[in-house]
Amino acid sequence: VLYFVGLGLTDEKDVTMKGYEAIKNSKYVYLEAYTSILMINQSKLEEYYEKEFILADREFVESNSDEMIKQAKDDDVAFCVVGDPFGATTHTDLFIRCTEMGVTVKAIHNASIINAVGVTGLQLYRFGEIISIPFFTENWRPYSFAEKMQFNLARGLHTLCLLDIKVKEPTEESLCFKYKEYMPPRFMSVSTAVDQLLEAAKENGYECYNEETKC
């Protein structure tokens, strides 16, 4: 069995009892940690569970996960994901490949920022489409997220904005020359997100929000 275990949002104690048992009873434990980040590091997890966690980065999940699926044919394997396993990123592709290879998948759910945002006091029923704000580059400044926010605001709905994380991104040079070199990790700040939202609104002539809007 391959267990998709949600780790929750903050630390090693946010896992569920069910997830804890799955991790403890698994022969191999993988940690998916490129779409989101826990507030603690891997060694803390390993200490708590008394288990070795194998880091599953983007390359692993997208290209090298067949090995993991094969292991799950004979043994219990835990694939741990920050938040909920089908939250921030759907791991649907992995799920489908498991099914095709005759491996059972069991999802163990947990909190995701998508529901935990309710702690702000805003009604979850009044959120519209979620937006992702990617880092602008010199030549790549997509504004589609602003259109969605404009739309939500016009309907009186809240918008959850997910800010870009760049971890283990290849440099442009390394992509051209086919060797591996990674950029340092970057995490978008709220002020960068706001700057990009304002730029997008200005460029597209949106009027639902501007410098005076409270959030």
Added chain:
Amino acid sequence: VLYFVGLGLTDEKDVTMKGYEAIKNSKYVYLEAYTSILMINQSKLEEYYEKEFILADREFVESNSDEMIKQAKDDDVAFCVVGDPFGATTHTDLFIRCTEMGVTVKAIHNASIINAVGVTGLQLYRFGEIISIPFFTENWRPYSFAEKMQFNLARGLHTLCLLDIKVKEPTEESLCFKYKEYMPPRFMSVSTAVDQLLEAAKENGYECYNEETKC
């Protein structure tokens, strides 16, 4: 401290380690169980935690919770909610009253149907506003949920439909005569929800969905 503990969606093992500890260490443990239902009953929870759970129904949460808040001034108290504590129903009012009475509140998040629906394979980023479908009565047939669904469909967005639960609802007679009598619990079936969606679309002339629409 008053701990708002999310119990997750299915059984006693869906609580987080953090939530488990809060429940075990609390002097009083309340179970809020009118907005949603666990797949197990209270006695199973009590057995697992070796604790007495005090049932906090709608009347309690809306009218009689001051006693609980007072207890949390001196002792640890756990207020357990199916799903996430700020998910299906925001307990914001309770939160505010605690703050006013000088009681610290700590939220312990968990999965909610709002994020766990990702297990279907549908991208959570592509959901629009959530709708609640209430039981129609002879004289009360509100159609506003259908307008929201029409709107989501027109934008190519999925819609999460929450179906009505009626637990401990007073009968109409008992409301008139000021004595307490409750109707038997009712849980809306998917086919009832679909019937009501179709009726609402027909009455309002919506064309985004009809008898042929797949879901």
